[in-house]
Amino acid sequence: VLTLAYAPDSQTLASGSWYPEYAIRLWGPSNGAKLPRVTNHSSAISELIFTPDLQLISGADTTARFWGELNGRFLGAINAATTVTTMARSPDGQLIALPGDNHTVKIYRSSDRTLVRTLIGHTDDITGLAFSHDGTLLASGAFFNGSNDRIKLWSVSDWSVVRELSGPSLFGPFDAINFSANDALLSATCEGTPAVWRVSDGAFIRTFPCCGLTRFSPDGALMVDLSDPVRVYRTSDWVQVATLSNENQAVAFTPDGSYLAAAGGSQIQFWRVSDWTLQLFYDQELGYAGEGVSSLAFSPDGGRFA
Numbered sequence: 001v002l003t004l005a006y007a008p009d010s011q012t013l014a015s016g017s018w019y020p021e022y023a024i025r026l027w028g029p030s031n032g033a034k035l036p037r038v039t040n041h042s043s044a045i046s047e048l049i050f051t052p053d054l055q056l057i058s059g060a061d062t063t064a065r066f067w068g069e070l071n072g073r074f075l076g077a078i079n080a081a082t083t084v085t086t087m088a089r090s091p092d093g094q095l096i097a098l099p100g101d102n103h104t105v106k107i108y109r110s111s112d113r114t115l116v117r118t119l120i121g122h123t124d125d126i127t128g129l130a131f132s133h134d135g136t137l138l139a140s141g142a143f144f145n146g147s148n149d150r151i152k153l154w155s156v157s158d159w160s161v162v163r164e165l166s167g168p169s170l171f172g173p174f175d176a177i178n179f180s181a182n183d184a185l186l187s188a189t190c191e192g193t194p195a196v197w198r199v200s201d202g203a204f205i206r207t208f209p210c211c212g213l214t215r216f217s218p219d220g221a222l223m224v225d226l227s228d229p230v231r232v233y234r235t236s237d238w239v240q241v242a243t244l245s246n247e248n249q250a251v252a253f254t255p256d257g258s259y260l261a262a263a264g265g266s267q268i269q270f271w272r273v274s275d276w277t278l279q280l281f282y283d284q285e286l287g288y289a290g291e292g293v294s295s296l297a298f299s300p301d302g303g304r305f306a
């Protein structure tokens with residue numbers, strides 16, 4: 001299993017796997033019942049996203065495919081003409097951003113999968129996409145180019161480039177792009193090195209020890225760096241407030257920000273944020289042998305964990 005996503009109503013969990021299954025499965029609320037497999041992708045499922053109206057969008061091979069959340073019925077597909085390794089949904093669920101051919105970003109209307117806009121400017125394949133929480137910006141990053149290694153911020157209102165983000169010795173691929181809750185900060189992994197920028201003026205703030213992903217807390221006050229060991233920073237002054245463990249393959253905050261789950265090759269750990277004490281851990285059924293856990297998710301209501 002490579003990716004997990006809970007539906008907005010917290011009742012359905014979607015999971016996507018890699019070789020040789022290439023499957024999406026929907027798990028219902030009744031005793032975790034497994035619903036029929038609902039995929040016809042031909043490669044590993046790299047992304048799963050639910051829309052507010054409970055459609056499920058999957059990204060794999062060169063397509064984004066749309067499914068009914070309750071029955072797994074195939075609704076249609078977008079042919080991206082390039083490998084779909086990343087995708088992003090606008091907060092209102094109306095737009096889907098996908099990698100396009102010739103190093104473009106393609107914007108589609110999710111209701112009918114109509115192409116809305118083609119964004120031109122990158123000079124290599126798109127590797128990272130993220131909408132801001134207020135829906136006004138789209139961030140896009142691409143693979144190493146050597147001369148145009150920048151994250152672009154696009155204005156959703158007219159799809160113009162608002163600013164470009166770069167830093168000293170930072171190169172593509174830019175992936176794991178995410179905005180803080182108040183959209184004041186943006187983090188990304190740059191050829192494996194985590195970095196943070198200020199969104200308002202594009203100012204580069206700092207990098208972090210190689211080579212992990214980063215995640216912001218729900219209130220934006222903290223940022224977790226999945227290095228070895230996992231480190232937690234306060235975003236107001238970038239003081240390191242906690243050092244956790246080396247379970248650094250996946251991380252997720254509870255929706256209220258009270259707990260942090262971190263997972264790796266040997267454990268899933270639950271840390272209390274108020275004092276960073278370890279509350280609980282699991283050390284069984286940890287995924288593919290030798291690989292451990294690669295994805296974590298809390299339901300939106302905080303009642304379930306996968």
